[in-house]
Amino acid sequence: MKYIIFDIGSVVLYKEKSAYNNGVPTWLNQLENSEKAIIYYLKRKKTIHDYDETIVTCKTLAQISNTTQEDIYHRWKNWSTAHYKWTPGIADLIKELNNKHCTGVCSNVGWINQIVRDEMKVYDIFNSIVVASSIVGLQKPDIRIFSLLLKQLKLLDGNFSIKDVIFIDNKEINIASARKIGIKSIKFTTVESLENKLKANNIL
16 A cells, blocks of 8 residues: 655646636735735744634735625635636546555645635545645645655554655655655656556556
8 A cells, every 4th residue: 555645736736827817806916915924924833733824814814905804715715716626637546546545635735725625625535644834834845844744644554654655746846855755756747647657656
């Protein structure tokens, strides 16, 4: 049995650019600006196990937009679900992997984490752990997030070996960081290419 760990952005989900670029409202531009301040705050905190970046961002934006947190979240949810889409074929691949292996997440899911989790139900397709940057307070390529991933896998399985972990990401810098601590990694380009690489490693 292997532990197949996926990135979310540009791997499991992709950004539908026409929807993203078509009439981005002022409140969303403000949201993206406020995200920078929140990321900075996340990096300064030492422990953020109960910290949800989405909630804090909604509160921040509500304060500067003279509206309610609920209204911001509703607009945010509608916009996010309109332009973040499942990568074609990836869900079927993950389901197939679930038959023999453990699948999980290690991703820099920032201000859309709550929507990815609660509205789009993305994490529900995986049968193992989820390590999201907005919850743990660490971001790839920081090697500490991969160390945390390994610690959590060890807690789940006492017989766990780092040799059984495969990390899938679209960015070379994140792959290089994972490899530094011994995690075998695959760069994602297409679902078809990923399937071929998994077959070459006798995983599919």
